[in-house]
Amino acid sequence: MTKDEFLSELRKRLKKLPESEQANALAYYEEYLQEAGPAGEQAAIAALGSPAQVASAIIGDYAIKQVDAEKDTAQKKDFGPLKTLWIVVLAVIASPIALPLAAAFVVVLVALLITVFTLYLTLFVSAIAVVAISIVSIVVAVIGLFVAPPKAALLLGLGLMGIAAGTALFIFSVWISRLTIQGITWLFAKLLKRKGDQA
């Protein structure tokens, strides 16, 4: 593999990273191979490992940094937790591990995601249902105040409690979803990084 082949292969593998990260890494490795000189170029390329290995080391470290950064600044619009998770998944698939292992990773990840997000969807829907029923109860109670005040007051109280509980459940489900995405991303980034270090 020549220097140019190595660099263009590396460029392809880093596509998912932000522009500035790609440029920085490519500039570093171009300079690195130039330093090795024409005579040492082949040895340097062999010592660096395949572009795929080099890329997974970069992406793994970047993803871990990103997860940490997300913990610090709770909301980061340009680069949310899902995007980071996506980068890590792609990196795992693209990385040069044995294919069966890669397939197992992907299957486990997909199973995890489906299970967890079905659960969260249930939470979301329950929260919305509770709030909706509570609103209906309050409306009925307000009308009923003129007919049967004690019963209506009870219904009104229940309705207000329902809104509070539903809202809390909604906030909780949003919070736990974010946390789970970060957790899964972190786990995969760690796996990827360990592999990169061994490479």
Add this chain to the structure above:
Amino acid sequence: MFQLGTALLDACVLAILARSDTYGYALTQSVRGVIAVSESALYPVLRRLQKEGLLTVYDRAFNGRNRRYYQITAGGHGRLTQLCASWAEFKQKVDQVLEGGVS
């Protein structure tokens, strides 16, 4: 607890830069003279340390192309001091085990 992989690598990079500014290739060779890491292990370390503000970079022309030099910051010196202290503690514990001081 001293994290052998990451902390040791950070410490070696910062210590080398504390002596003088240097560029990626030379730095990699220096580190590899001491620790068995792959040649591709240093870039992520340098990028991370740069983002943490522990080192800065500047470019110099060399033979008609660019060389990016890495320079330790005040924060980097601070981290290096911490890491050296952790290392001393870690080294002492390992010495104790190796010399049979711990059952």
